[in-house]
Amino acid sequence: MTARLALDGVHTHIGRYHILQGVDFDAPAGATTMLLGRNGAGKTTCLRTIMGLWRPSRGTIALGDSAISGLRASAIARAGVAYVPETMAVFADLTVRENLTLAARDGPLDEARLQWIFGFFPTLRRFWLSRAGSLSGGQKQMVSIARAIVEPRRLLLIDEPTKGLAPAIVGGLIDCLKEIKRVGATLVVVEQNFRVAREVGDWVRVMDNGRIVHAGPMAEFADDAALQARLLGLSLDSRQ
């Protein structure tokens, strides 16, 4: 079910800006790869390019044995990729149930799967019939992640899942990300909170100026304070 993601020399232009300038990296199957970097390094553009929301101007992206670069976002989603954007992008006027119903492309909602999701996010059960727009930021993030895992997917792209969330919610999210990996999915997670990155990441790729400048095991990177300072800068807010 899981698949390796590989980017080879990927360039992305947005208007006249050259954002990704030859990104090469792989995300091993069944592992969690953290994509780190300073603000503006190109992490979000990288995820959006993988998802097909920006078209790469050069380079190839492969999921398992299939090339997905240049495909429409809908085709990439149907190839088994789910995306949790930084903005969460829940459908505010739809209920929680309707948000998840839409994400279940292959049929009606699976009750066992829902119970599994409610195990991480019990709040969703309480607000099942509420408009997603009426939820708090943390609850919207739960909806956004639940939408991505409501059916099994081969690859999950998650952009800053803990941004702006209360510490109590972050703990639940960490458990959720670990469990998603355990049941069989490849994860690529952009995260500014280094504590979270260290806890859930198996591998790390660090971006700067639209390129990958470091790749290796997360544990090694977490132990090398000098490397972190050089690549991520002292301003990283959550060495926390």
Add this chain to the structure above:
Amino acid sequence: MTVGDFGAALPRPRRDLLPIFAPLIVAAIAAPFIGSASSFVTLTAAGLAMGMMIFTMASGLTLAFGMMDVLNFGHGAFISLGAYVAALAFAPLTSWAQADSWPLNLALLALTLAAAVVVCGLFGLVFERLVIVPVYGQHLKQILATIGGSIVAEQLLYALFGPDVIALAPPASFRGAFLIGDAAIEKYRVVATLVGLVVFVGLTLALNRTKIGLLIRAGVQDREMVEALGYRVDRLFVGVFMAGAALAGVGGVLWALYRQQVHASMGGELLVLCFVVIIIGGLGSVGGCFIGAILVALIDNYAGFLAPKLALVANIGLMVGVLLWRPRGLYPVGGR
């Protein structure tokens, strides 16, 4: 516990009911000024019928605008085309129209509406491919292109059917009025109101009870995320645009029978009213469009009776008032 039961014991979210009462408030304010109960009933019935017809025409516009972010100033062409379809459908079936038989007359109306749905839906497909596709995401160009498209369509109608106004009498059973006490309610207005209600109920059920409807509602809020969930938004756009054109065609049929005439510029004349309605209702909101259409039509009828000179500006005044109360319309959708 089934999937649908989760949270069933919880109270449902509070609905915003205030706009629903707005037409009642308007009617209550107008009633003492009108004075006579029979005039009030007649005017209100006329307003409801007009509102249903405008809703039918404008609902497609609000969906297309809300979902596709397209400013379609060519929407009036679909209304005019629907009216011509009515004229064409009635011509060979004069005997049905003249028969004083409700079943035959209703069958004729149903056939005409079905023909308008097919013809206007297909014309909508051609219009979307030729005029809209090149200008997606470019509002200024959309205005220019769709106005240009509507001019071409209007001139084509003139070229095909001639410059003269075509008379179109409603079927025999729809003529005359029902008398309730001293109040006279035109039969055709009742028919038009019922057709409009059927359209509203059908649209509401389709949008709320089907997956396609869910996709449309989601697409109005965030097209990109719908695509990222694995759905072809472009195909959805085409479908919505065709449905919007078809609804405009249905509205054109109803309006032509109401005014008993058909001409190529009638759609353009109604377009401003359609825009007023969808702005009042909240761009992309079918429910808002429904309430907005009733409000506009009631005020048009009441003002026309009480102060005919004021009627010309009453709806603009209504729009200003609503936007001061709710700057994004009665039922704003998503971030619009």
